Amino acid sequence: MLGLISPSPAQAASTPASCPPNMLCTYGDRGFRGGQLNITANNIANIPTPGYSRTIGLFNNRISSVSNRTDRPVCLYSQQNRQGNVMRVGPHENWDQLPFWAEDDAESLSGC
Numbered sequence: 001m002l003g004l005i006s007p008s009p010a011q012a013a014s015t016p017a018s019c020p021p022n023m024l025c026t027y028g029d030r031g032f033r034g035g036q037l038n039i040t041a042n043n044i045a046n047i048p049t050p051g052y053s054r055t056i057g058l059f060n061n062r063i064s065s066v067s068n069r070t071d072r073p074v075c076l077y078s079q080q081n082r083q084g085n086v087m088r089v090g091p092h093e094n095w096d097q098l099p100f101w102a103e104d105d106a107e108s109l110s111g112c
C-alpha cells in the first residue's frame with residue numbers, strides 16, 4: 001500500500017454510552033466529554049425555526065464532539081440562524097473530534 005489512509009473520526013468513534021437513542025448529543029470537549037447538550041430527533045425535525053439557535057446559547061462556539069443517534073442528518077453552522085460554514089453530521093455518525101474548522105465554532109443547527 002502506498003501511504004496510509006486514516007479513517008475519519010466518524011468511522012473511528014463508537015457510539016458514546018452517554019448518548020441515548022433518537023438524540024443528537026453535542027459535547028463541549030473532544031471524546032464525548034465536557035458539558036453535554038442533547039436534542040431530540042423530534043426537535044431536529046421541527047427546525048428550522050427562527051431563533052432556534054438560542055437553544056444552544058450556552059454551547060455557542062463550544063461544541064467539540066457530536067453523536068447523532070437520530071435517523072436524519074444534522075448540520076452545524078458557524079453562525080446564528082443557519083449561516084456560515086456548515087458541518088454535516090450524517091445519521092448515526094459519531095465524531096469524537098470535529099474537524100479543526102468546525103470545532104468550537106457552531107452557533108446554530110438544523111436538520112439538513
Ligand SMILES: [Ca+2]
Pocket residue numbers: 027028029030061062063064103104
Ligand atoms: Ca469545545
